Amino acid sequence: MPWIQKSFALSPRPRGFHLVTDEVARQLPELRTIERGLLHLFIQHTSASLSIGENADPSVRADFESHFDVLAPENARHYTHDAEGPDDMPAHLKSALLGCSVTIPITAGRLNLGTWQGIYLGEHRDRGGSRRVVATVMGE
Amino acid sequence: MPWIQKSFALSPRPRGFHLVTDEVARQLPELRTIERGLLHLFIQHTSASLSIGENADPSVRADFESHFDVLAPENARHYTHDAEGPDDMPAHLKSALLGCSVTIPITAGRLNLGTWQGIYLGEHRDRGGSRRVVATVMGE
Amino acid sequence: MPWIQKSFALSPRPRGFHLVTDEVARQLPELRTIERGLLHLFIQHTSASLSIGENADPSVRADFESHFDVLAPENARHYTHDAEGPDDMPAHLKSALLGCSVTIPITAGRLNLGTWQGIYLGEHRDRGGSRRVVATVMGE
Numbered sequence: 033m034p035w036i037q038k039s040f041a042l043s044p045r046p047r048g049f050h051l052v053t054d055e056v057a058r059q060l061p062e063l064r065t066i067e068r069g070l071l072h073l074f075i076q077h078t079s080a081s082l083s084i085g086e087n088a089d090p091s092v093r094a095d096f097e098s099h100f101d102v103l104a105p106e107n108a109r110h111y112t113h114d115a116e117g118p119d120d121m122p123a124h125l126k127s128a129l130l131g132c133s134v135t136i137p138i139t140a141g142r143l144n145l146g147t148w149q150g151i152y153l154g155e156h157r158d159r160g161g162s163r164r165v166v167a168t169v170m171g172e
Numbered sequence: 173m174p175w176i177q178k179s180f181a182l183s184p185r186p187r188g189f190h191l192v193t194d195e196v197a198r199q200l201p202e203l204r205t206i207e208r209g210l211l212h213l214f215i216q217h218t219s220a221s222l223s224i225g226e227n228a229d230p231s232v233r234a235d236f237e238s239h240f241d242v243l244a245p246e247n248a249r250h251y252t253h254d255a256e257g258p259d260d261m262p263a264h265l266k267s268a269l270l271g272c273s274v275t276i277p278i279t280a281g282r283l284n285l286g287t288w289q290g291i292y293l294g295e296h297r298d299r300g301g302s303r304r305v306v307a308t309v310m311g312e
Numbered sequence: 313m314p315w316i317q318k319s320f321a322l323s324p325r326p327r328g329f330h331l332v333t334d335e336v337a338r339q340l341p342e343l344r345t346i347e348r349g350l351l352h353l354f355i356q357h358t359s360a361s362l363s364i365g366e367n368a369d370p371s372v373r374a375d376f377e378s379h380f381d382v383l384a385p386e387n388a389r390h391y392t393h394d395a396e397g398p399d400d401m402p403a404h405l406k407s408a409l410l411g412c413s414v415t416i417p418i419t420a421g422r423l424n425l426g427t428w429q430g431i432y433l434g435e436h437r438d439r440g441g442s443r444r445v446v447a448t449v450m451g452e
Binding site: 201208209210221224225226230231232235236238239242243269270271275276277279284285286287288289290292310311312 | 315319352355356376384390393404405411446448
C-alpha cells in the first residue's frame with residue numbers, strides 16, 4: 033500500500049476552538065481505501081493547535097477558549113516576547129500545551145474516533161488566517 | 173509485515189492517574205513479533221487521557237492528580253458547560269492538556285521505554301467506568 | 313522500504329528550552345532517502361520534553377521557561393514527591409504537559425516543518441545531563 037501525503041489549507045477561523053473533523057475528512061477521500069492504519073495531521077504553525085475534544089456541545093469549545101486564556105493569559109508580566117502583539121506569546125504557549133499534531137486510527141475506511149470525539153483546530157491568534165496542514169495516511 | 177490493530181477495554185479505575193503499561197502489554201502479545209516499529213495507543217474518550225510518566229513512586233501519580241486539579245479546577249466561574257457535573261468540564265480540559273494518545277517505539281519485540289517511564293491512564297471523571305483503547309502496531 | 317530506528321544522546325543543556333532541530337537532523341542522514349513519511353522522536357525520560365515551537369526569536373524560549381515555571385512551580389504545597397529536589401516534581405509535570413515525543417512529516421527527503429517551526433528540547437531539571445532519544449523513520 034503506498035503512503036499518501038498531502039498538504040492543504042484549513043478555512044480561516046476566528047480566535048477560538050473549532051471542530052474541523054468534516055473539513056479534514058473531505059480533504060482525504062483516500063481514507064476509504066485503508067482497512068487498518070493511521071492518519072497523522074500536522075499543522076505548520078506555532079500559534080495554532082490540533083487536538084481531540086468533545087464534538088457535541090459548543091459550550092465545551094467556548095470554555096476551552098476561556099480556560100486557555102487563564103492558563104496562558106495576555107500581557108503576563110514575565111513575557112519578554114511582545115513585539116508581535118499581546119495575543120502572540122499566549123498563542124505559542126497554547127500551541128505547545130495542546131500540540132501541533134494528532135494521530136488517529138483508521139479502521140475499515142473511516143477515522144476510528146470515539147462517539148464524542150472530534151478534531152479541534154485551536155486558532156490562538158486574533159487574526160490567524162488560513163492554516164496549513166500536512167496529512168500523512170499510512171496503513172493497508 | 174501486516175499492520176496489527178485491535179480495540180480493547182481498560183479495567184475501570186477510580187479518578188486519578190494509573191500505571192497501565194503491563195495491562196496494555198498483556199493485550200498485545202504481537203509486540204514480540206516486531207523488530208523495529210511503533211505502537212500507537214488511542215483512547216476513545218474526551219474525559220480521560222493517555223500519557224507517559226514516572227513509573228516507580230506512587231507519590232508522583234498522587235501529585236499529578238492534585239496538580240491537574242489546580243490547572244483545571246472544578247466549578248471555575250468561567251465554565252458554562254456544567255450540565256454533566258462539576259467533574260466534567262475539568263475532565264475535558266485535562267484530556268486536552270495531557271492528550272488522548274501516545275506513540276511508543278518498539279525495539280526487538282518490546283516497548284522501548286526509558287527505565288523510569290510508564291504509560292499513564294488519566295481517569296478524569298469521578299465514575300469514568302471502563303475506557304476503550306484502539307492499539308495500532310506497525311513495523312517489521 | 314525498510315524501517316529505520318536509532319537511539320542517540322542529545323548534548324547536555326542547562327535547564328530551559330532549546331532548539332535541537334539541526335542536532336537531530338545531523339543524526340539522521342537517512343531522512344534524505346524518504347520521499348514521503350514520518351519521523352517519530354521519543355525522549356526516554358520523564359523530566360524532559362520534546363515539542364514544536366517558534367524557531368526564530370530566543371525570547372520565546374525564555375518566556376516558555378518563565379511560564380512553565382508558573383504552570384508547574386517549585387515547592388507547591390500540595391506536592392508530596394519531594395525527595396529528589398524542588399525541581400523534580402515540576403519537571404515531571406512539565407514533561408507531561410509538553411509531551412515526550414513528536415511526530416513530524418518527511419517530504420522529499422526533509423522534515424516538512426513550517427517556516428517558523430523547530431524542535432524544542434525542554435530540559436526541566438537543573439542538571440539533567442545528556443538525554444536519550446529513540447528516532448523511528450518510516451515511509452517510502
